[in-house]
Amino acid sequence: MNSTNAKGGGAARKGAPSLDMTNIPRHIAIIMDGNGRWAKKRGLPRTAGHAAGAETFRKIAKYCKRLGVEYLTVYAFSTENWKRPAEEVGAIMKLLEDYLNEAIVKMRKEGIRIKILGDIQGLSPKIRELIRKTEELSQGMEGCQANLCINYGGRDEIVRAINALSEKIKNGETVTEEMVSDNLYTKGIPDPELIIRPSGELRLSNFLLWQCAYSEFYFDDVLWPDFSEENMERAIIAYQNRERRFGGI
Numbered sequence: 001m002n003s004t005n006a007k008g009g010g011a012a013r014k015g016a017p018s019l020d021m022t023n024i025p026r027h028i029a030i031i032m033d034g035n036g037r038w039a040k041k042r043g044l045p046r047t048a049g050h051a052a053g054a055e056t057f058r059k060i061a062k063y064c065k066r067l068g069v070e071y072l073t074v075y076a077f078s079t080e081n082w083k084r085p086a087e088e089v090g091a092i093m094k095l096l097e098d099y100l101n102e103a104i105v106k107m108r109k110e111g112i113r114i115k116i117l118g119d120i121q122g123l124s125p126k127i128r129e130l131i132r133k134t135e136e137l138s139q140g141m142e143g144c145q146a147n148l149c150i151n152y153g154g155r156d157e158i159v160r161a162i163n164a165l166s167e168k169i170k171n172g173e174t175v176t177e178e179m180v181s182d183n184l185y186t187k188g189i190p191d192p193e194l195i196i197r198p199s200g201e202l203r204l205s206n207f208l209l210w211q212c213a214y215s216e217f218y219f220d221d222v223l224w225p226d227f228s229e230e231n232m233e234r235a236i237i238a239y240q241n242r243e244r245r246f247g248g249i
Contacts, residue, residue, distance in 0.1 A: 034223030
């Protein structure tokens with residue numbers, strides 16, 4: 001499991017390595033972290049940080065599409081985030097509602113498919129209906145797919161997969177990796193080649209625990225609302241400079 005620390009912010013340095021457009025990761029995942037600290041530094045409520053982070057997500061999703069990234073998966077709301085103050089949880093859900101309403105209008109124009117990963121039964125009926133409409137519109141669309149992990153937890157996802165396979169296990173059938181993968185929220189989606197975490201934290205926080213087995217990791221000190229196209233470019237260049245052996249020599 002490789003990792004690289006990087007100082008965030010600022011444009012690419014003159015003479016710095018450039019992107020190899022023939023080696024763009026097919027799937028990039030991001031832990032969108034630092035919204036609350038971004039707001040606190042500015043004397044703003046945490047809800048303002050989440051709003052700024054949502055705008056950064058829109059910008060980075062469009063940039064990934066331009067680069068040719070096929071899948072962008074972001075950690076938006078974890079199963080543990082329900083422990084936060086009710087006001088903050090409510091603001092995050094309102095942002096999700098607003099984003100889905102916007103996606104229904106703009107999705108075809110931007111060419112970005114939307115898929116929600118997580119236990120949507122834990123969300124409000126209104127948001128569940130918006131998710132249904134959004135994913136229905138996404139059917140048959142080509143281009144970048146943005147996966148939003150909402151009410152998602154990596155351990156919970158694996159437990160759900162095991163429960164789905166319980167009858168096969170009881171019947172003595174040998175469970176394979178492929179069978180587990182086919183019962184995850186990410187069924188049909190390739191594992192991420194690159195996982196990015198901004199904000200200076202160096203942990204996965206229960207994100208894509210099964211799927212990250214051979215992902216490359218990139219950690220950046222910049223808080224998520226300040227994460228820019230330049231930060232994304234540096235992360236991809238760091239990925240391109242690594243040798244991926246998958247356990248071999």
